[in-house]
Amino acid sequence: MARTSTRPDEEGCRLSCRSCPFRPESDLRDLGPAGIDLLQLGHDRRIWPAGSRVFRAGDPCPGVSILTRGLIAIRKVSPEGRSMIVRLVFPVRAFGLAAFLGPGRHGADAVVLSESSICTVGKRTVTAMIEQDPSVGRSLMNRLSQDLLAAEEAILVLGRMPVRERFLRLMLQLAAQPWAQDPDGDGDRVQFDLPLSRQDLASTLGIRPETLTRTIHELDGCGLIRIRGRRVSVPDLGGLLTAVGE
Amino acid sequence: MARTSTRPDEEGCRLSCRSCPFRPESDLRDLGPAGIDLLQLGHDRRIWPAGSRVFRAGDPCPGVSILTRGLIAIRKVSPEGRSMIVRLVFPVRAFGLAAFLGPGRHGADAVVLSESSICTVGKRTVTAMIEQDPSVGRSLMNRLSQDLLAAEEAILVLGRMPVRERFLRLMLQLAAQPWAQDPDGDGDRVQFDLPLSRQDLASTLGIRPETLTRTIHELDGCGLIRIRGRRVSVPDLGGLLTAVGE
DNA sequence: GGACCGACTTGACCTGGGTCAAGTCCGCGG
């Protein structure tokens, strides 16, 4: 795992795993006191700057990573050099699990899209924690299952829905994350800053940046969502939800 | 799990799990003698006709299924009614695993594309087998991981490759299955009958049947692959492999 | 401040694949 240009995590250093505010929301929520002690010794938390790479396709997988803050892209590149972001990792999700529980080598790159704080737990520690608390193994399997179901949903969306709807669905995902603000507090309006560049947005949607610009322009016209630079405001979340058919 | 129009599997009835020719190739390969006894009591093997449905999205998941012969499509349908085959299940693979290890309900339909023989193992039996032989749990996780990696590959292919290449890749997958014949025995030529209708092929590729017809016609012209009705012949497997960039 | 550079936008144009409407083919029942 490349450690280029990372620095120890100030927040992390002050926290013990026992009082870590992220763990109860994470896939390690079921860890008992003994398991937490293992985690305390066996984990490493660092801040990764935007643009850095946590691992790349083919790398051996030294353990499991958990994103506590920021945004990670899982990106695949075809032999001819065509690349696509196949999945986004939001906080507080584990990633690199398929490689850990499966073939032992990563099948894609993990790229940091916006400054992220990542907890890395070594293979040996994970195994020990699972032995200590079997429910941890179950919740990791659960995560993997959810990821597979989400990937199959993504295949449906990519294959059968026009760009405009794909884009709106992505915006809804981003609007559900911790960085989204609700100025009125009534749960209807939402505002946030895009944690991805236009290029990365386009790559996530499987389109060209030019098409993304045009799509944003078009959506701006119909008032469902407003995007100026990186600032996104959704005037009516409910309306947006019905627009994507949910 | 719907059992409409299925009949007990003649082959299956004659076989004991101990001597089952499929198990050593399956995800239950690591089962010890005690585990095999559990399987013997806790499994059910039936033949499913083409067109039948093994489960549908939302169904509770009563266990794990293993396809020993035939072909299954995992199909998702969007709320607006647009549907797509998100994955094909080939023999001898387990399916319905994500629901079993995850949320407990299926996220998609499983449709039988060509007459299939399916071994179903109840939840309780699977749990007992895993307790008996922890390596079984590991190989199921392994399967799930492989499925996720394959799904992410499918996203890349769907998002970034033209129809012609998607089609050739699908043909290569089909050519690697047990039904493919090699008339000369030199491993270069391959022949087989398509186990899917044109409609299902199109649905797997995320295109319309009309486009599929045109693509096949076009490929026929350049000699890489020959398709007459359901008969497929690949004159030069190596050439096909390099054509898709591998 | 100014020069530079990369990210983004805009416009003009093209094309892969979708859509719609006729066919044609084939298997089946009578």
Next chain:
DNA sequence: CCGCGGACTTGACCCAGGTCAAGTCGGTCC
């Protein structure tokens, strides 16, 4: 043998999104 119906094909046309070539904008480094 005929008539029917569903799966597949063909042709004509269209349009979403890709491509290419200029822009413009904003940030950073002297």
